[in-house]
Amino acid sequence: MKQDTASDGRFPNLAIDEQLCFALCRAARAITRAYAQRLAPLGLTYPQYLVMLALWEEQPMAAGKIAERICLDPSSLTPLLKRLESNGLVTRHRPADNQRKLLVGLTQAGRDLQARTADVQHSVAAVTGLDVGELAAMRDDLHALADQLLDADRQDSAAA
Structure with missing residues (x-):
């Protein structure tokens, strides 16, 4: 690349x-x-x-x-x-x-x-x-990002 x-x-x-x-x-x-x-x-x-x-x-x-x-x-x-x-x-x-x-x-x-x-x-x-809705959306997005990264890490670890 x-x-x-x-x-x-x-x-x-x-x-x-x-x-x-x-x-x-x-x-x-x-x-x-x-x-x-x-x-x-x-x-x-x-x-x-x-x-x-x-x-x-x-x-x-x-x-x-x-x-x-x-x-x-x-x-x-x-x-x-x-x-x-x-x-x-x-x-x-x-x-x-x-x-x-x-x-x-x-x-x-x-x-x-x-x-x-x-x-x-x-x-x-x-x-x-930020208003309450913006804060909640950001918090939820950050939790989703962390979950995605942790899942990817677990998959990488399992494949190794």
């Missing part, structure tokens, strides 16, 4: 601003920063917020399931859980029948924090300048 080159020998398709990966990275960093600024007064980091969101949906939850749910490497989850536990927001325990499994639950303070974070999403949504 012939590469398109500019008269000066450069490859315009390799310009950083033309890369989907770079656009997604910039957007992810900007949205994460917007969340972090709004979560800091509540004593949460953005990754801790993701853990809490997962636990507000279902708890107790196995640590491995939390890591999977928030797309985080399990080894990166341990320090987050320890910090949340030391801040009195979660409990961690191993069931007697399976000492390899770590279950994470919410404390009363962790449950109470949910109401205090309710406005974070609305505040971040407001600074995007």
Whole structure:
């Protein structure tokens, strides 16, 4: 396949601003920063917020399931859980029948924090300048893109 080159020998398709990966990275960093600024007064980091969101949906939850749910490497989850536990927001325990499994639950303070974070999403949504429908469509498109890429990766792995 012939590469398109500019008269000066450069490859315009390799310009950083033309890369989907770079656009997604910039957007992810900007949205994460917007969340972090709004979560800091509540004593949460953005990754801790993701853990809490997962636990507000279902708890107790196995640590491995939390890591999977928030797309985080399990080894990166341990320090987050320890910090949340030391801040009195979660409990961690191993069931007697399976000492390899770590279950994470919410404390009363962790449950109470949910109401205090309710406005974070609305505040971040407001600074995007997008309306509710546009935000929902973008979110759905990004989930579909991630699913497509993960499916392709699984197919490539299976074929290898």
